[in-house]
Amino acid sequence: MNEYLNDALGEISDEKIAEAANGKKTKRVTFLKVASVACIVLAVAAAVVFMKADKPKIKDEQTQNQANLVVQTAAAEICPEKKWDEKESNEKYTELSFNGKTYLSTGMKAGKTEIGTKLGPAKAKGFDSYTDKIYETDCEVYTVGTFKSDFLVAVKFDTDGNTYSYKAEDWFPSDLKDFTDKLNFSENIKIDSDIILSSNSDVSASQIKLHENEALPNTVYRLLEACGKAKALEYTSDNMAKDGERILEFGVSSPLLSRYSLFLTISEDGYIMTNLVDVGVSFFVGKEAVKALFETADKTGGVKYVPTTALPNPSDVYMVDSIEVTEVYSEPSKEE
Amino acid sequence: MSDSEIISLLFVRNEQGLKEAKEKYGKLLFSLSKNIVNSDEDAAECENDTYFALWKSVPPKEPDPLSAFLCRIAKNLSLKRLREKTARKRTGITIPLEELDEAIGCDELQRHLDSKRLGKLIDSFLDTLDSENRRLFVKRYWFCCETSVLAEEFGLSENTVHKRLSRTRQKLKAYLVKEGVYDE
Numbered sequence: 227m228n229e230y231l232n233d234a235l236g237e238i239s240d241e242k243i244a245e246a247a248n249g250k251k252t253k254r255v256t257f258l259k260v261a262s263v264a265c266i267v268l269a270v271a272a273a274v275v276f277m278k279a280d281k282p283k284i285k286d287e288q289t290q291n292q293a294n295l296v297v298q299t300a301a302a303e304i305c306p307e308k309k310w311d312e313k314e315s316n317e318k319y320t321e322l323s324f325n326g327k328t329y330l331s332t333g334m335k336a337g338k339t340e341i342g343t344k345l346g347p348a349k350a351k352g353f354d355s356y357t358d359k360i361y362e363t364d365c366e367v368y369t370v371g372t373f374k375s376d377f378l379v380a381v382k383f384d385t386d387g388n389t390y391s392y393k394a395e396d397w398f399p400s401d402l403k404d405f406t407d408k409l410n411f412s413e414n415i416k417i418d419s420d421i422i423l424s425s426n427s428d429v430s431a432s433q434i435k436l437h438e439n440e441a442l443p444n445t446v447y448r449l450l451e452a453c454g455k456a457k458a459l460e461y462t463s464d465n466m467a468k469d470g471e472r473i474l475e476f477g478v479s480s481p482l483l484s485r486y487s488l489f490l491t492i493s494e495d496g497y498i499m500t501n502l503v504d505v506g507v508s509f510f511v512g513k514e515a516v517k518a519l520f521e522t523a524d525k526t527g528g529v530k531y532v533p534t535t536a537l538p539n540p541s542d543v544y545m546v547d548s549i550e551v552t553e554v555y556s557e558p559s560k561e562e
Numbered sequence: 563m564s565d566s567e568i569i570s571l572l573f574v575r576n577e578q579g580l581k582e583a584k585e586k587y588g589k590l591l592f593s594l595s596k597n598i599v600n601s602d603e604d605a606a607e608c609e610n611d612t613y614f615a616l617w618k619s620v621p622p623k624e625p626d627p628l629s630a631f632l633c634r635i636a637k638n639l640s641l642k643r644l645r646e647k648t649a650r651k652r653t654g655i656t657i658p659l660e661e662l663d664e665a666i667g668c669d670e671l672q673r674h675l676d677s678k679r680l681g682k683l684i685d686s687f688l689d690t691l692d693s694e695n696r697r698l699f700v701k702r703y704w705f706c707c708e709t710s711v712l713a714e715e716f717g718l719s720e721n722t723v724h725k726r727l728s729r730t731r732q733k734l735k736a737y738l739v740k741e742g743v744y745d746e
Contacts, residue, residue, distance in 0.1 A: 228659045230677050231668050232641070235704055237681020240630035242688055246700035247590055247629040249715075328692070358725060396693070464564060 310354040310361075315383035316390035319350035322381055324367050329379060329392035336380040336391045342369030350381065377408035402498070402509045403454030409480075411450060415502065417443035417490070418477035423523050425472055436528035445519050446476060446492070453511040456498070466508055467493030474523055478502060494520055565628040572620040579620075580613045587629060591636040597706035598640040608643055612636040633705070658703050665731035666738060675743050687737045691730065698723065699730050 310318060322329040324345075344366060351362040368380040370391055377397055382389045399405035409415060421442055424433040436442065467473050472494040479488060480502070490500040496512040563582045571579030591612055596605035612635045625631030671680060688696050698716060701707045709727070713720040738744065 230672050231659050233677035234681035238685050243630040244627035246697045249697045
């Protein structure tokens with residue numbers, strides 16, 4: 227063992243050791259993961275199409291062989307990493323530096339209707355794993371929908387003329403107001419009408435699906451607005467509903483963020499918890515603040531509910547559904 | 563339980579503090595130790611010795627951050643255990659240190675730079691890295707994690723982990739050259 231080097235490494239500061247020790251698992255939706263799903267979806271879809279179109283319809287043997295070849299190729303060559311020149315701009319340049327902040331590609335295109343005002347030029351960089359080179363390019367940054375730009379931006383590249391969304395790296399709100407402001411919660415986040423009331427001590431035993439009632443989501447929007455000063459807490463066992471407390475679980479989604487099937491949970495002892503932020507975030511607003519919400523829930527009533535899936539883990543980044551996947555792998559446009 | 567609550571329990575000599583520390587950091591300490599001693603049994607003993615050392619140190623110490631304090635103890639105990647066993651197998655801590663040695667050339671550095679000064683330079687160099695690459699470096703060379711474990715933890719392929727570490731080692735060498743630590 228190299229004692230000299232080992233002693234030298236002993237001088238690394240406590241902060242850096244703690245940073246590495248406490249670092250959460252990175253569960254980013256990497257290009258390869260998205261591409262893997264996309265390839266499988268494409269392979270299966272292609273197989274289904276060609277199986278249906280099989281036999282009597284395809285009389286021409288050459289056409290049949292070509293069809294088989296496509297299916298075999300798709301299935302066999304599942305997801306090698308694309309070469310640099312084959313990648314779209316956001317796949318090439320995954321990291322953006324703008325206004326002193328680092329943003330990472332969400333893997334999504336931003337639709338024309340979602341792009342807002344121009345914020346200015348920026349540099350984006352990317353790494354080509356085939357050549358081990360780092361590339362940098364100029365780009366223009368825009369707002370996306372009504373999201374605050376220190377949370378989410380759209381980036382336009384001259385190279386392909388497309389615009390993609392980039393999210394601030396490791397963003398974590400300071401308080402509830404910061405959270406709702408940056409996401410422009412009331413406009414960008416949809417609260418589903420499927421609302422579950424359960425006990426935190428035994429979630430699977432006693433769940434009630436509340437009758438549809440618009441008052442509940444509206445009360446949530448008001449609650450978030452009213453408790454803006456509640457500090458943001460990391461989603462740990464210390465910062466969530468205590469055992470035995472009742473909780474209301476709302477499904478939330480954001481098409482612009484490409485985030486679906488997420489949750490926002492409010493407990494009767496006054497915690498608001500959600501995984502809309504990648505690592506999960508919790509806010510303590512107090513019992514009194516949530517009292518009216520639970521009273522409304524009690525009045526609403528519902529039916530016994532048997533869950534089909536476990537409660538999601540707040541630290542998980544959820545793989546978006548096939549809409550996004552297919553967008554990543556959409557056919558090249560004719561101009562290209 | 564928060565670190566300060568654990569410290570508070572230890573200050574009033576409540577053994578629950580050790581249980582909470584084990585609950586919160588046990589897995590981390592065991593894996594750190596195992597990376598070095600390469601044995602479940604030795605790692606478990608090092609982990610337990612770490613709690614004993616914690617019990618003896620607090621009070622009067624009030625370590626902050628607690629995680630780094632525990633990791634330092636566990637690492638030192640594991641290194642001691644490794645030396646006792648004079649394990650010369652090319653495993654555990656040996657491989658990461660060889661990687662780093664190869665990149666920066668310790669034989670040459672050792673002639674005119676003490677380990678403490680080199681350590682300070684490495685620490686400053688780490689400040690120039692982004693958070694992810696810094697964590698990757700510390701996990702590999704301080705915690706001695708295997709690249710396959712890092713790949714899983716950071717959501718990268720093992721190949722990418724190797725490449726990133728390789729680039730960081732090159733950057734470190736360039737940084738040390740810039741700091742004038744090598745002979746002309």
